Amino acid sequence: MEITHIEHIGIAVRNIEACLPYYEQVLGIxxxxxxxxxxxxVKTAFxxxxxxxxxxxxxxxxxxxxxxxxxxxxEGVHHIAFAVPNVADxxxxxxxxGIQLIDKAPRNGAEGLxxxxxHPKSTCSVLTELCQH
Ligand code: CO
Numbered sequence: 001m002e003i004t005h006i007e008h009i010g011i012a013v014r015n016i017e018a019c020l021p022y023y024e025q026v027l028g029i030x031x032x033x034x035x036x037x038x039x040x041x042v043k044t045a046f047x048x049x050x051x052x053x054x055x056x057x058x059x060x061x062x063x064x065x066x067x068x069x070x071x072x073x074x075e076g077v078h079h080i081a082f083a084v085p086n087v088a089d090x091x092x093x094x095x096x097x098g099i100q101l102i103d104k105a106p107r108n109g110a111e112g113l114x115x116x117x118x119h120p121k122s123t124c125s126v127l128t129e130l131c132q133h
Contacts, residue, residue, distance in 0.1 A: 001090045007083040007113075007131050008046075008053035012066050013075050016045045016058045023047055023054070037110045042066050044110045055081075055110070079117070081129035087114050090130045094118055106132070 013019050016034065023029055029047040036043050041064035045056040057078055059067035069078055084090040087106040095101055100119035109115035109131060118128040 001084060001093045001130075003082040003084055005083050006052045007081040007129075008055045009077065010055045010057055010079040010081065010127075010129070011076065012057050012059075012070050012078040014058065014070060016043060016056050019056055020045070023056075029054070033111070035110050036060060039108065040064065040066070046111070079127035079129050081115070081131050084130050084132055087116050087130050087132045091116050094130075099123070 020031060024031060029049060031045050031047055033046045034043065035046075041059060041061040043058045043060055045058075047054040047056075057066045059070065061067065066078065091101060091103070091106070099122040101116070102119050103116035106114040106116050109129075113131045113133060115129055115131045118130070120127045
């Protein structure tokens with residue numbers, strides 16, 4: 001697999017609005033986009049640091065996997081996303097090496113990215129996202 005950089009770090013929060021002052025006023029990084037991803041039942045807020053983003057994830061439904069994550073583990077780091085040139089190729093490569101996939105094929109993520117997740121059971125317990133611009 002060819003990873004070019006950390007595309008973003010996903011952080012599960014109960015309330016994005018409540019977190020904005022910390023990121024914007026304390027860390028001094030501006031939120032440049034807030035977007036609802038219907039597919040994943042989350043509202044997302046993005047901050048850019050170099051070429052890496054922080055992605056806050058707020059569940060919009062109790063059915064959301066992020067809501068279940070918060071219920072189980074509390075708020076905090078939810079996933080790490082690596083940028084790859086081609087998600088389908090990276091998935092095939094991971095599967096050939098015995099990695100359990102959550103997504104068998106790339107799907108649409110926030111900001112028009114093509115994304116897919118690897119199961120934490122196979123990734124030393126870190127939910128791992130692969131994404132392609
Ligand atoms: Co993500």
